[in-house]
Amino acid sequence: MQDLNIYKLLFSEYKEINTFETSTAIDRGLIFVPALSGLACPHWQRDSRACFEGMSLDTGPLDLVQAVLEGVALRIAEVIFAMDKRVSIGEEITIDGGLYNNSYICQFMSEVLGRTIRVTNQPELTAIGCAQLAGAGLDEVLVTEKKGRAYTPKGNLCPDWMEIFSSVVKRQFRPS
Helix, strand or coil: CCCCCCCHHHHHHHHHHHHCCCCCCCCCCEEECCEEEEECCCCCCCCCCEEEECCCCCCCCHHHHHHHHHHHHHHHHHHHHHHHHHCCCEEEEEEHHHHHHHHHHHHHHHHHHCCEEEEECCHHHHHHHHHHHHHHHHHCCCCCCCEEEECCCCCCCCCCHHHHHHHHCCCCCCCC
C-alpha cells in the first residue's frame, strides 16, 4: 500500500505556497484554527478541535493551505503575546525549523507580531538557546551572530486579525 501524501492533493511543489496571488485568507473570511490536539497556551482547552471557518464553493486547495499557514502563525502569535505579558520578548524573534522555510508564514507572522522575524542559518536553535540560558545562569554571555533571512513588518497588518482569529478560536471551546 502506498502512503498518501495529503500535501500532494493541495499543491505540487513547495514553491507554490511561498506566495499567494490573493489577499490574506483571513481578510477573505477563511480561517483555520490549528487545534489538532486541542488548544494549549493561552487557552488551555485540550478538548477543542481544529476547524476551518468561512469555506465556500469557491474555496480552493491553495486557499486552504494559505489559511493553514495563517492559522499556525496566529496561534504562534497568541503564545508569543502571552509570553510577552510576563517577560519582554524583544523586537526581533529568531526562529528555526522546517516550517520557516516558507517565506509566506514568516512575513505573515512578522506582520501579526509587529516584529522582525529572523530565520536562522543554525540547524538547531533550541540547543544554542539552552546553552545561552545556561551561560546566563553562570554570568557568562554567549554571543551569536545574527545571520539568516530577516522579515520585517511592511505595515500590512489588519488590527482585527487577532480579534477575528480569537473569536473563531473561542467558538471551538467545548463546554465543561
